[in-house]
Amino acid sequence: MSTGSFIAVEGPIGAGKTTLSTMLSQELNIPLLKEIVEENPFLGKFYDNIEEWSFQLEMFFLCNRYKQLEDTTTKYIQHGQQVISDYHIYKNLIFAKRTLSGVKWEKYRQIYHILTGDLPKPDLIIYIRADLQTLLKRIKMRGRSFEQNMDTAYLEQLIIDYDHAMASLAESEPDTKIITIDGNQIDFVTHREQFDLIVSEVKEYIQ
Ligand SMILES: Nc1ncnc2c1ncn2[C@@H]1O[C@H](COP(=O)(O)OP(=O)(O)OP(=O)(O)O)[C@@H](O)[C@H]1O
Ligand SMILES: Nc1nc(=O)c2ncn([C@H]3C[C@H](O)[C@@H](CO)O3)c2[nH]1
Secondary structure (H helix, E strand, O other): OOOOOEEEEEOOOOOOHHHHHHHHHHHHOOOEEOOOOOOOOOHHHHHHOHHHHHHHHHHHHHHHHHHHHHHHHHHOHHHOOOEEEOOOOOHHHHHHHHHOOHHHHHHHHHHHHHHHOOOOOOOEEEEEEOOHHHHHHHHHHHOOHHHOOOOHHHHHHHHHHHHHHHHHHHHHOOOOEEEEEEOOOOOOOOOHHHHHHHHHHHHHHHO
16 A cells, blocks of 8 residues: 555534545545435434433444445555545544443444454544534534534534544554644635645645
């Protein structure tokens, strides 16, 4: 695998992962691996009652992402082709650690390690950080009905969890380059020059 062949965009809910990865995919002509959201049968139920639906939801995300990454490996990564994804498989653990507890967390954790142990790891992570106000504004603007009553404490906690997770990845996977973007300040959607700066930084790494 050549350096920088697998790029993942990460960040908490509404940070702009899908937006940025789609823009980068078009700009750099790299195939995009996009998370399935609308077809997820558990998301609406989950936001209504997290405790009741968390195990089903986390397993659904895990199995879906496993299948997607397995297919992506066969189609692109094994052939040394670049690919950009709007998530890192590690996000399963970030969320599940927060939504599961006791025996369910322990079972999930074991299954996670069994399933993901031999999956490819990104060479480059673009981490979009954003504060609660920015995320709430974007979630509202995007307007997915099931997200509108999201508990702000849940989102606030996820922001912290993401920071810890990225620090932990930087330590456990020192070969993975992490580019951190301040999503509160950098508006790559309406300011072309800010997007161009991100593109140059990514290009520096992948070429
Ligand atoms: N830098 C930005 N400036 C302004 N609006 C943005 C920016 N990035 C994303 N948005 C808008 O914010 C909303 C959320 O963005 P997006 O769907 O890309 O987030 P996400 O991180 O992929 O979310 P999720 O975690 O739910 O998958 C969208 O309406 C998008 O157009
Ligand atoms: N609990 C939980 N676990 C995950 O692995 C996960 N991945 C994404 N999401 C939620 C965030 C957005 O609402 C929506 C789209 O990203 O789905 C998740 N929720």
